[in-house]
Amino acid sequence: GAGVSQSPSNKVTEKGKDVELRCDPISGHTALYWYRQSLGQGLEFLIYFQGNSAPDKSGLPSDRFSAERTGGSVSTLTIQRTQQEDSAVYLCASSLLQNTGELFFGEGSRLTVL
Amino acid sequence: SQQGEEDPQALSIQEGENATMNCSYKTSINNLQWYRQNSGRGLVHLILIRSNEREKHSGRLRVTLDTSKKSSSLLITASRAADTASYFCATDPNTGNQFYFGTGTSLTVIP
Numbered sequence: 001g002a003g004v005s006q007s008p009s010n011k012v013t014e015k016g017k018d019v020e021l022r023c024d025p026i027s028g029h030t031a032l033y034w035y036r037q038s039l040g041q042g043l044e045f046l047i048y049f050q051g052n053s054a055p056d057k058s059g060l061p062s063d064r065f066s067a068e069r070t071g072g073s074v075s076t077l078t079i080q081r082t083q084q085e086d087s088a089v090y091l092c093a094s095s096l097l098q099n100t101g102e103l104f105f106g107e108g109s110r111l112t113v114l
Numbered sequence: 115s116q117q118g119e120e121d122p123q124a125l126s127i128q129e130g131e132n133a134t135m136n137c138s139y140k141t142s143i144n145n146l147q148w149y150r151q152n153s154g155r156g157l158v159h160l161i162l163i164r165s166n167e168r169e170k171h172s173g174r175l176r177v178t179l180d181t182s183k184k185s186s187s188l189l190i191t192a193s194r195a196a197d198t199a200s201y202f203c204a205t206d207p208n209t210g211n212q213f214y215f216g217t218g219t220s221l222t223v224i225p
Contacts, residue, residue: 004156033212033213035215041217041218042202042215042216042217042218043157043202043215045212045213045214048212056212058212059212091156091157093156093157101162102147102159102162103147103149103157103159103204103213104159105149105156105157105158106156107155107156108155108156
């Protein structure tokens, strides 16, 4: 596709359930970021992937959050045992180069935990 | 927190007026970028200014950067109703991998 694709666009789940959010970055982009945006707030960094390097997980808020990037392309963000405070929009972005260019964002996955 | 802060948090102007938003940050940077976010959508890149630049123009956008004050401003001239959105600054620090985003300015342009 031409842009960053995220799925699902909306997810409603019950507290305690696990969820998986998917990001398909722009082809050829080596850098991939996950951010979280709570209602009316700025973006909170979660995790960063760059090529085959070890990911920067410094933004993950708890051990219930994990992410992987297979084959240097598609990434999955997994939230285990979801809590109500996990409700937010999860945004994925990719970039051609690390730290030197613009980020291309997907439309986000809106997660609601009941 | 190393996040930037935008000021004001909200701005409402009449169509045709200019809109100015400010961003302050805390660490030394390689570059600073401005993004726009329409309600319920992802962010869209507007403009990037490098740390050795002081001013940059793109269409109706004018960005300034003062590294001594660790601040930037975004000016939108001759605003249109379609400019209604939230605007975020993002800094790319000299160290670390993440871009730090500010809390955003919500701009409303009244037709």
